[in-house]
Amino acid sequence: MPFSLVQGGSSLQTLDTSGTLTTLTLPTGVTIDTSTRPRFAIYGRYVVVVNSPTRPITVDPEGVVRVLTPRPPRTKPVASAVAGGSLTGTYEGIKQSFFVNDSDGNTISESGMGPPTLSISPSSQAIQLAGIDVSTDTISGSRFYRPATNGTTLFKWFDIEGNTQTTVMDDLADASLELVAAPELGNPPDLVLVAEFRERLWGRSRIDPDYLRYSEAGKMYAWPTLNKLLIPRIGSSERGITGIISRRDSLIVGRETVLYQIAGSGRLTFATVKIKENVGIESSDSIVVYRDVAYWLARDGVYSMDEGGKITCISDNKVRNWFNSDTYFNRSRFQYAVGGVDPLRNKYILLLANVGDSDENRWVEYNITDGTWWGPHKTDAFTPVYVTNILDSNSLSIPVICSTTGFVYKEQSTRTDDTATAIDFDVDGKFHDGGTPDIEKVWGQPTLISKIQAAGTLTITPKVGGLDASAGTAISATMTLGREVLRRIGVGRFMQMNFRHTTAAQDVELFGLEQPFFELGSR
Amino acid sequence: MPGKINIYSWNGVNVDKNDIQLEDGDLRKAQNATRDPLGAQGSMRKRAGLTKHNSIAAAGAIRGAVSLPLTKPSTRKFVAGRYTGSTAGWNTSTDDFVTSVTTGGPDGYSASATPRLPANIWTNFASADDRQRAFSGRPLVTYKNRIYYAGNDYTLNTTAPTIRVYDGTIDYVLTTIPYSPDVGVQSLGILNMITANGKIYLSTYDGGSYAANTVKTRIFEVDPDSGATAQIGSRFPITPETARVPYALAWWYGRLWCRTYTGGVTATSKTYFIRPGIDDDWTLDNTSAGTLTCSDMFTFQGQLYFACIADTAAAVVRVRNTTGTYSTSKTAALDEGGGTPVMSDFGAYNHFGTLILFSSSLYVSYFNKNAADTNRYARIYKYDGTSWTVVYSPAANATTAVPFHFALVHNSKVYFVSAPSSDTGVTHNVIVSSSDGSAWTDVTTVLDDTSTNTLGIVTS
Numbered sequence: 001m002p003f004s005l006v007q008g009g010s011s012l013q014t015l016d017t018s019g020t021l022t023t024l025t026l027p028t029g030v031t032i033d034t035s036t037r038p039r040f041a042i043y044g045r046y047v048v049v050v051n052s053p054t055r056p057i058t059v060d061p062e063g064v065v066r067v068l069t070p071r072p073p074r075t076k077p078v079a080s081a082v083a084g085g086s087l088t089g090t091y092e093g094i095k096q097s098f099f100v101n102d103s104d105g106n107t108i109s110e111s112g113m114g115p116p117t118l119s120i121s122p123s124s125q126a127i128q129l130a131g132i133d134v135s136t137d138t139i140s141g142s143r144f145y146r147p148a149t150n151g152t153t154l155f156k157w158f159d160i161e162g163n164t165q166t167t168v169m170d171d172l173a174d175a176s177l178e179l180v181a182a183p184e185l186g187n188p189p190d191l192v193l194v195a196e197f198r199e200r201l202w203g204r205s206r207i208d209p210d211y212l213r214y215s216e217a218g219k220m221y222a223w224p225t226l227n228k229l230l231i232p233r234i235g236s237s238e239r240g241i242t243g244i245i246s247r248r249d250s251l252i253v254g255r256e257t258v259l260y261q262i263a264g265s266g267r268l269t270f271a272t273v274k275i276k277e278n279v280g281i282e283s284s285d286s287i288v289v290y291r292d293v294a295y296w297l298a299r300d301g302v303y304s305m306d307e308g309g310k311i312t313c314i315s316d317n318k319v320r321n322w323f324n325s326d327t328y329f330n331r332s333r334f335q336y337a338v339g340g341v342d343p344l345r346n347k348y349i350l351l352l353a354n355v356g357d358s359d360e361n362r363w364v365e366y367n368i369t370d371g372t373w374w375g376p377h378k379t380d381a382f383t384p385v386y387v388t389n390i391l392d393s394n395s396l397s398i399p400v401i402c403s404t405t406g407f408v409y410k411e412q413s414t415r416t417d418d419t420a421t422a423i424d425f426d427v428d429g430k431f432h433d434g435g436t437p438d439i440e441k442v443w444g445q446p447t448l449i450s451k452i453q454a455a456g457t458l459t460i461t462p463k464v465g466g467l468d469a470s471a472g473t474a475i476s477a478t479m480t481l482g483r484e485v486l487r488r489i490g491v492g493r494f495m496q497m498n499f500r501h502t503t504a505a506q507d508v509e510l511f512g513l514e515q516p517f518f519e520l521g522s523r
Numbered sequence: 524m525p526g527k528i529n530i531y532s533w534n535g536v537n538v539d540k541n542d543i544q545l546e547d548g549d550l551r552k553a554q555n556a557t558r559d560p561l562g563a564q565g566s567m568r569k570r571a572g573l574t575k576h577n578s579i580a581a582a583g584a585i586r587g588a589v590s591l592p593l594t595k596p597s598t599r600k601f602v603a604g605r606y607t608g609s610t611a612g613w614n615t616s617t618d619d620f621v622t623s624v625t626t627g628g629p630d631g632y633s634a635s636a637t638p639r640l641p642a643n644i645w646t647n648f649a650s651a652d653d654r655q656r657a658f659s660g661r662p663l664v665t666y667k668n669r670i671y672y673a674g675n676d677y678t679l680n681t682t683a684p685t686i687r688v689y690d691g692t693i694d695y696v697l698t699t700i701p702y703s704p705d706v707g708v709q710s711l712g713i714l715n716m717i718t719a720n721g722k723i724y725l726s727t728y729d730g731g732s733y734a735a736n737t738v739k740t741r742i743f744e745v746d747p748d749s750g751a752t753a754q755i756g757s758r759f760p761i762t763p764e765t766a767r768v769p770y771a772l773a774w775w776y777g778r779l780w781c782r783t784y785t786g787g788v789t790a791t792s793k794t795y796f797i798r799p800g801i802d803d804d805w806t807l808d809n810t811s812a813g814t815l816t817c818s819d820m821f822t823f824q825g826q827l828y829f830a831c832i833a834d835t836a837a838a839v840v841r842v843r844n845t846t847g848t849y850s851t852s853k854t855a856a857l858d859e860g861g862g863t864p865v866m867s868d869f870g871a872y873n874h875f876g877t878l879i880l881f882s883s884s885l886y887v888s889y890f891n892k893n894a895a896d897t898n899r900y901a902r903i904y905k906y907d908g909t910s911w912t913v914v915y916s917p918a919a920n921a922t923t924a925v926p927f928h929f930a931l932v933h934n935s936k937v938y939f940v941s942a943p944s945s946d947t948g949v950t951h952n953v954i955v956s957s958s959d960g961s962a963w964t965d966v967t968t969v970l971d972d973t974s975t976n977t978l979g980i981v982t983s
Contacts, residue, residue, distance in 0.1 A: 008585050021577055141825065164824040168846070345559060372533075385584055386586060386587055403584070406582065408577050409574060412571060415572050418573065426556075429530075430542060433542075
């Protein structure tokens with residue numbers, strides 16, 4: 001069965017489809033900051049977790065947590081020529097690395113190489129390495145690389161399993177060294193962002209925010225120091241790179257106010273191409289790529305990048321005011337906004353902090369199908385902190401909201417949050433003017449058409465008058481009827497209705513409303 | 524003038540336009556209201572409720588989560604060889620042997636897909652001594668969630684032994700062992716199998732007699748994906764030996780290692796290594812490697828350990844270090860102290876049986892049947908790199924006082940599997956397991972008395 005990985009407090013836990021949590025054992029010396037949000041990338045059969053752990057880690061399907069890359073050897077082995085071999089020549093720069101194998105013997109991680117040995121010149125002898133370092137991480141063994149006779153290019157020499165041996169010797173002939181030169185290795189930085197693109201991991205270091213770092217292709221653990229790209233403009237902001245968007249065929253890197261695309265296919269050809277000025281990424285956690293369309297929160301609204309690469313502000317002309325005023329949300333926390341997708345309803349969900357609050361306790365939703373916005377939603381049952389998807393027992397993705405209290409909330413058809421908390425359905429319509437805002441009207445008896453429910457009463461509170469009209473006497477609409485003609489609304493130039501329902505376990509589904517009126521004239 | 528506003532399309536929220544320019548279906552606020560395409564498209568509906576997925580809270584606020592489309596193993600299918608009368612087959616458990624096993628093999632096995640019988644090799648490979656029937660080989664490995672095993676679907680001396688693979692769904696022949704030119708007949712069976720270097724390495728018993736010192740053996744490399752099979756090095760015996768052939772195999776130091784066997788427990792055995800793909804033939808290791816025959820070899824903390832067999836002296840665990848020096852790491856004692864039953868004496872072929880790495884320590888089984896042939900003793904030793912301790916030691920002649928000759932680690936548990944019967948009238952059908960190396964659970968009657976040393980696990 002599929003499962004999910006959650007960060008609960010200072011623990012990593014797996015969550016199965018029946019809701020059972022299992023706490024995973026972290027590698028020695030690795031801790032998780034409870035206040036920091038983890039960032040994930042899925043690479044092969046592993047989940048890479050960065051930002052909240054003190055070192056980048058991986059989790060496999062069995063729940064085994066490992067450091068992404070063991071720390072490299074620290075000391076220089078002492079090379080000497082000893083009897084019992086057949087090597088003759090000069091060998092300089094022998095290096096050691098630490099590797100980790102999976103249970104099938106496949107190398108799944110290898111550290112950067114340690115310091116090189118000094119020159120050694122055996123004469124029909126073997127080379128012995130003494131004083132080799134042992135790892136402080138859990139490893140499978142040490143790997144040694146040496147050049148061919150009188151050469152400089154390193155080739156894989158041999159492995160020694162375990163983490164206790166400090167002396168090894170071998171006399172493998174040059175012709176028996178691996179034909180391919182030693183791989184480029186290196187340890188990942190303390191990553192705060194991570195994404196997978198074209199068999200590489202890409203990320204941003206905590207202390208070097210202007211550079212995009214990347215791993216070797218096919219090796220999530222190998223991060224040579226040369227594998228980095230400057231994302232202009234260096235030093236232009238404290239936050240540096242604020243998000244990485246991995247799409248089907250393009251990798252987008254954003255600062256707060258600019259977007260770049262990464263072009264090229266390798267270190268020699270990788271380059272940054274500016275694709276948008278004045279649009280950046282405000283929150284990396286708001287990024288969602290769904291059906292190859294990316295959605296994210298920028299400073300002034302929510303943007304999308306479609307399959308053709310066109311960038312559009314999807315909040316403009318509808319809810320731009322949400323993101324560009326202090327009326328609705330705490331804009332200082334936009335960098336912590338979290339995005340998710342509801343694949344069942346084809347919606348992009350964005351978790352934001354209510355104005356004046358410091359938790360991302362509200363969420364809005366963008367209907368991808370028709371471009372409508374809904375919300376801001378809230379719940380009185382818990383405080384949301386994260387929105388994501390989990391897989392159900394049928395391996396189907398379902399949206400969930402995670403709470404400060406350690407619970408993952410999924411949808412239920414019963415219109416109740418948690419066990420008994422009512423959902424506060426609270427909708428304001430427009431101020432209707434019948435196309436004649438200057439004319440006084442008699443607003444007659446509206447007809448409400450709704451789905452017939454088993455029970456429930458909807459409270460409709462009209463406002464009649466000018467645009468500053470006060471709320472009038474509430475009207476009760478019975479949800480069990482399906483059609484109900486309500487009382488006459490009143491007289492005024494405008495009429496607005498508020499629809500509210502706050503009873504637990506009762507649904508509301510409004511098909512439509514018909515509101516007759518009669519123009520009286522203007523003064 | 525009369526008019527009417529009909530709203531049958533809710534447009535969602537618009538807070539950008541002024542009140543005059545809004546469309547009739549526009550909303551200023553839609554708290555907990557949504558457009559639900561799951562049967563309610565077009566209408567405005569209260570959003571779905573939210574219910575807890577986990578009944579017990581996580582360890583704190585859930586700051587992040589990700590789902591994996593990967594299967595976390597939920598079913599673990601244990602299959603162990605069995606042999607009842609003339610019927611070979613499997614015992615299968617899906618609950619880690621908590622309840623009774625089922626026989627006949629899991630779905631997907633063909634009727635002929637059974638592990639090869641120890642009788643196919645021990646009649647001639649070992650001596651007539653019951654004790655030596657412990658050396659029936661380890662003809663099964665689990666690799667990448669598949670079980671590779673020596674099949675029993677061949678006719679001894681007539682058709683080629685098979686290597687079969689079972690992936691939890693289907694079972695098929697991966698490869699066969701080629702004709703042996705040394706003995707002029709088909710190979711008789713598979714002795715040992717290991718996985719290393721992305722390959723399966725196995726040793727064969729091609730024919731000849733233990734007693735007459737004429738046993739022939741080859742070692743093969745099998746690609747677990749394609750089944751491509753290739754002989755590694757020369758056919759044994761090789762110079763400087765004339766009679767002894769490999770029994771145990773191990774991968775260490777980037778090399779395949781073997782140590783020879785037959786010729787009696789006191790015969791001088793030797794260690795060879797080869798670098799598959801690099802070396803053409805086997806290289807004799809340090810000539811001062813000692814003389815003891817071993818039943819298993821294993822890598823631990825960068826050194827190669829040998830589970831050795833003794834005659835009437837105490838058996839030992841030998842170790843070869845990275846510079847070629849052999850030494851003794853452990854010598855079995857009659858009295859290991861503590862609660863370990865004290866043995867009366869060391870009988871013939873008292874031996875360390877099988878080695879396994881579990882929870883960063885080396886575990887090795889030990890078996891001794893005293894000279895009077897009256898008492899059986901079994902132990903499991905643990906070596907943490909510094910000291911040896913006995914972690915399992917049933918009473919003499921207990922049902923679990925049997926020779927364990929196959930070990931497996933899976934899902935943070937270690938399993939030791941008994942060798943086929945070596946004592947007339949005494950059953951040896953035992954698997955013991957432990958999740959901490961201290962407390963052991965024995966599963967009796969899982970195996971049948973003449974079952975071979977096989978235990979594999981596939982997950983789904």
